[in-house]
Amino acid sequence: MKAITLLGSTGSIGTQTLDIVAQYPDRFRLVGLAAGRNVAMLAQQIRQFRPEIAAICEEDKLPELKEALADLDPQPILLAGEAGVIEVARYGDAESVVTGIVGCAGLLPTIAAIEAGKDIALANKETLIAGGPIVIPLVEKHGVKLLPADSEHSAIFQCLQGVPPGGLRRILLTASGGAFRDWPVEKLAEVKVADALKHPNWSMGRKITVDSATLMNKGLEVIEAHYLFGLDYDNIDIVIHPQSIIHSLIELQDTSVLAQLGWPDMRLPLLYALSWPERIYTDWERLDLVKAGSLTFREPDHQKYPCMELAYAVGRAGGSMPAVLNAANEQAVALFLEEKIGFLDIPRLIERVCDRHQSDHRTNPSLEDIIAADKWARQEVLEASTMMEERMISVR
DSSP states (O other): OEEEEEESTTSHHHHHHHHHHHHOTTTEEEEEEEESSOHHHHHHHHHHHOOSEEEESSGGGHHHHHHHTTTOSSOOEEEEHHHHHHHHHHOTTOSEEEEOOOGGGGHHHHHHHHHTTOEEEEOOTHHHHHHHHHHHHHHHHHTOOEEEOSHHHHHHHHHHTTOOTTOEEEEEEEEOOGGGTTSOGGGGGGOOHHHHTOOSSOOOOHHHHHHHHHTHHHHHHHHHHHHHHOOOGGGEEEEEOTTOOEEEEEEETTSOEEEEEOOSOTHHHHHHHHHTTOOOOOOSOOOOHHHHOOOOOBOOOTTTOHHHHHHHHHHHHOTTHHHHHHHHHHHHHHHHHTTSSOTTHHHHHHHHHHHHHGGGOOSSOOHHHHHHHHHHHHHHHHHHHHHHHHHHHHHO
């Protein structure tokens, strides 16, 4: 039985991970839970799975959580705030930590888990994008495994099983195309929040669904793939695959191409990250190629998806620049979801902030440099968006 800790337990990744733990109680034991702000759901999860320790990120929610669990016996250790989440990440005998916290907030807890010698089931792409220059050396130093738990990188990892060193030639990341894959470019100026949240294939959180609509999610995955698999950016490509049946492909040195297929279901990559190198039998719906029908592909529209090219440029720049890209994107998407900026303002703000960072770019950043760059980029987006709003008012 593998002991695991779950960070981000009330989000999409977290609830699906707990579905796996509930389905395989003889395989997995839950040591710790951490969540953002949903007290009711976290309390229910603690009652069901009985972890030894739990934390809620919003500190003012701790009294409410304690009250909700006052009758529970035995009582788990209950903590709050970033420090509480970090303590959960490194606590006890958990062998593997599933990092399902959205955004750069997952970086410090992931580092704490690595330093505590725990394997990482990585469902938080921002950890490597912002912190790759720090995280990868730490993984090597502490001898832990970094196993991808999102669908695309899991697909690549699965295809690589048995491939000899040096055998990988190219990675092909598949993208659904998001909510606007069939919209003309001219119509994007009219996009509302509700439009961007209508993902055609996947059920995900609000932020990642918007990232899918801008294709920033795929640009971020390119940077993550560079860190995970060691390929140059020239050898990592994106292809639009509307059906989301092929989750990604690899090309080998002899031009053979291997792909991993399955219904759109995040439980499969999560299960593989937790059970690797084993394959656990499931009773989930099996892939029926006849039912799936045609599998189609097309080149991404660079005019429609400027975030994708921006991510490639930032990835090649390396250093602290990806941390700025990631933070600027998180802040810009948050403003869009609050209806404070338009959809097309997202890439404009990100590009502006990345351009401004060039004078302070660190090629070999420390953790402190990355945290500072993250904080600076968020503030720059807020200031730039305020200036844009003031200009719009003056024009009116």
